Amino acid sequence: MTTYNAQVCVVAGGPSGLAAAVQAAENGADVIVIEKAAAVGGAANMGMGPLGIGTRYQKANMQDITVEQAFNMFMEYTHYNVDARLIRRYFGQSADTIEWLEDMGVEFEGAFRYFPQSMPTWHIVKCDSGIGPRAASFMNKALYARAQELGVRFLLETPGKKILKENDKVVGVLATDKNGEDVEIRCSAAIICTGGAGSNFKLIKEETGYTHGEDMFSFAIPGIMGDGLRMAWEAGADKLPVRIEQAAQLMGVEDLSVSVGNVMIQPNLLVNKFGRRFMNEDYMQNSTYLSNAVSHQPGRVAFSVIDTSIAHYYMKHGVENTSLVRPNPDVSDFVDGIKTAMAHGNKGMFVADTVEELAEQMGVDVENFKRTVEEYNDFCESADDEFFKDRRYLRPIRKAPFYAARVCPGGYGTVGGIRINENCEVCDKNFQPIHGLYAAGADSCNIYDDSYMFLLPGNSMGYAVNTGRIAGMTAAAQVKADAE
Numbered sequence: 001m002t003t004y005n006a007q008v009c010v011v012a013g014g015p016s017g018l019a020a021a022v023q024a025a026e027n028g029a030d031v032i033v034i035e036k037a038a039a040v041g042g043a044a045n046m047g048m049g050p051l052g053i054g055t056r057y058q059k060a061n062m063q064d065i066t067v068e069q070a071f072n073m074f075m076e077y078t079h080y081n082v083d084a085r086l087i088r089r090y091f092g093q094s095a096d097t098i099e100w101l102e103d104m105g106v107e108f109e110g111a112f113r114y115f116p117q118s119m120p121t122w123h124i125v126k127c128d129s130g131i132g133p134r135a136a137s138f139m140n141k142a143l144y145a146r147a148q149e150l151g152v153r154f155l156l157e158t159p160g161k162k163i164l165k166e167n168d169k170v171v172g173v174l175a176t177d178k179n180g181e182d183v184e185i186r187c188s189a190a191i192i193c194t195g196g197a198g199s200n201f202k203l204i205k206e207e208t209g210y211t212h213g214e215d216m217f218s219f220a221i222p223g224i225m226g227d228g229l230r231m232a233w234e235a236g237a238d239k240l241p242v243r244i245e246q247a248a249q250l251m252g253v254e255d256l257s258v259s260v261g262n263v264m265i266q267p268n269l270l271v272n273k274f275g276r277r278f279m280n281e282d283y284m285q286n287s288t289y290l291s292n293a294v295s296h297q298p299g300r301v302a303f304s305v306i307d308t309s310i311a312h313y314y315m316k317h318g319v320e321n322t323s324l325v326r327p328n329p330d331v332s333d334f335v336d337g338i339k340t341a342m343a344h345g346n347k348g349m350f351v352a353d354t355v356e357e358l359a360e361q362m363g364v365d366v367e368n369f370k371r372t373v374e375e376y377n378d379f380c381e382s383a384d385d386e387f388f389k390d391r392r393y394l395r396p397i398r399k400a401p402f403y404a405a406r407v408c409p410g411g412y413g414t415v416g417g418i419r420i421n422e423n424c425e426v427c428d429k430n431f432q433p434i435h436g437l438y439a440a441g442a443d444s445c446n447i448y449d450d451s452y453m454f455l456l457p458g459n460s461m462g463y464a465v466n467t468g469r470i471a472g473m474t475a476a477a478q479v480k481a482d483a484e
């Protein structure tokens with residue numbers, strides 16, 4: 001067995017682990033990162049950027065949002081079911097973190113909203129291909145380079161498997177190298193940052209009741225198996241609920257053209273299996289709300305419905321609600337896109353010449369659906385008395401062919417599971433810190449109560465980077481104190 005000596009071992013090199021490593025090293029600790037994958041960056045390599053509150057980007061654009069406002073908004077949103085001290089520290093540090101990242105070479109496009117009702121807290125990283133998915137990989141590259149400059153050692157393809165303790169204190173981490181051999185990192189502080197359990201469908205089923213591929217579609221990266229959760233629980237951490245970081249999606253979205261994704265997620269008519277509406281479709285832009293609402297429907301499924309006039313309107317004028325994830329409003333190839341999806345066997349797209357036939361294809365109650373369409377068409381002439389939908393989005397369903405798409409609950413992965421305090425110390429059932437054990441990022445993200453908060457976007461990566469920094473600070477202070 002190979003043994004390494006360090007003061008701090010960071011278990012995983014996603015954004016929380018990288019931030020923890022850099023911060024601990026900047027604060028004088030000798031740090032080793034062990035990472036399961038062959039590269040660092042984790043899920044954040046897919047994303048666009050972290051939250052910041054009170055940053056120079058917001059001030060420059062007169063987008064006034066203070067830590068106090070964001071804190072109060074967040075605590076109201078979560079009904080005070082979360083750790084106010086941790087939220088306060090995270091939000092209070094977030095503007096400094098944006099500057100800290102800039103100091104190591106990260107550039108930002110600015111501060112953005114996710115949809116009109118959200119706040120402009122999403123600091124999208126500048127990359128070489130414009131605003132869009134994967135921009136945050138540039139942030140991870142800068143963190144990795146800074147860590148190496150500080151002398152942090154990285155052991156890639158080396159998954160952590162056990163926290164070693166003696167006399168109630170952390171003394172090391174056991175891992176496996178790429179040849180399957182055991183590796184021991186002797187250290188007095190370990191920071192767990194393994195990103196939750198989004199790819200562990202068994203654990204998701206046990207902890208949340210969702211069945212991946214049936215009533216929930218996680219788009220987590222591979223390898224996120226809940227290793228850190230298990231390691232922390234075995235080491236005595238208090239176990240908190242593991243939740244899906246809800247974000248609704250169209251079935252088989254990864255194979256759909258951008259235009260189909262864009263059109264079918266507009267505030268169209270939305271019905272459940274009974275053929276009945278169940279929400280004000282204006283809120284479909286908030287994919288957490290949409291995912292929650294769909295989760296409460298029979299079979300946890302819904303259908304977004306348009307007719308040919310609506311399709312042609314979007315194809316001619318572009319969609320009304322764009323998102324920075326799908327920034328191009330041009331959907332002129334929508335009809336081709338839906339045909340291609342169906343030709344490739346997508347089971348979530350439907351095209352029919354009558355409303356009845358569409359209902360049959362969707363497996364929706366035919367009579368109810370016909371009645372809903374009639375009522376909805378009446379609302380389009382006057383007002384939506386049922387759910388008060390914005391008049392702008394009320395467009396009748398009359399002209400064949402009719403199109404529908406299956407909307408399902410989805411998630412970026414899981415959040416939560418390990419109890420930490422505002423210093424990112426892992427705590428036991430009595431709320432007492434376990435000496436030398438820390439956690440950051442999704443493994444410790446118990447801050448949304450039951451619903452990820454898109455109203456302050458960038459909150460997931462923002463939480464990861466900021467708690468990584470906090471854990472790095474606390475761990476470095478502890479190893480220094482231990483040595484004195």
Ligand SMILES: Cc1cc2nc3c(=O)[nH]c(=O)nc-3n(C[C@H](O)[C@H](O)[C@H](O)COP(=O)(O)OP(=O)(O)OC[C@H]3O[C@@H](n4cnc5c(N)ncnc54)[C@H](O)[C@@H]3O)c2cc1C
Pocket residue numbers: 011012013014015016017034035036037039040041042043044045046047048049050051158159160161193194195196219220221223224225227228412440441442443457458459460461462464
């Ligand atoms: C498509 C997509 C887009 C997103 N966009 C955004 C966005 O724009 N803004 C935002 O705020 N959030 C976004 N998110 C969420 C954000 O990326 C995550 O919240 C964030 O990456 C979590 O960071 P983390 O460090 O906790 O975990 P991760 O980024 O998931 O990293 C975990 C790391 O742990 C490693 N690992 C796992 N097990 C072990 C083990 N046993 N030993 C060692 N290493 C291990 C993994 O290989 C991985 O590198 C997005 C997520 C996805 C999937």
